Amino acid sequence: MDSDASDLAKxxxxxxIVPGDTQENYMQLAIDLPDELGKQVLKHPNVQEFVKTAxxxxxxxxxxxxxxxxxxxxxxxxxxxxxxIDEADYKQxxxxxxx
Numbered sequence: 369m370d371s372d373a374s375d376l377a378k379x380x381x382x383x384x385i386v387p388g389d390t391q392e393n394y395m396q397l398a399i400d401l402p403d404e405l406g407k408q409v410l411k412h413p414n415v416q417e418f419v420k421t422a423x424x425x426x427x428x429x430x431x432x433x434x435x436x437x438x439x440x441x442x443x444x445x446x447x448x449x450x451x452x453i454d455e456a457d458y459k460q461x462x463x464x465x466x467x
Contacts, residue, residue, distance in 0.1 A: 379406020383419065 378400045386394045401409065412418040434442070 377403035379403050379410070381406065381409065381415075381419075
């Protein structure tokens with residue numbers, strides 16, 4: 369295998385996610401990870417617990433980010449996306465206004 373092909377090697381992890389104790393609503397999830405990352409995950413003695421903990425942490429971080437931003441500020445996120453205005457324009461505006 370040449371170096372380009374080895375860069376594309378993937379590890380596939382498949383999970384069945386069952387919320388709570390019921391089998392009624394479940395989801396099957398397959399994740400393709402770069403091979404090196406997949407090998408690191410598979411080294412853990414309890415991959416299921418490792419993935420569960422990782423997902424819980426990510427969800428908590430996401431929740432903390434959304435809760436820590438005031439609603440008015442949150443409504444401004446992405447407002448200027450696609451605009452040609454950049455940080456240099458803003459600095460020029462401040463210089464013109466205050467100097």
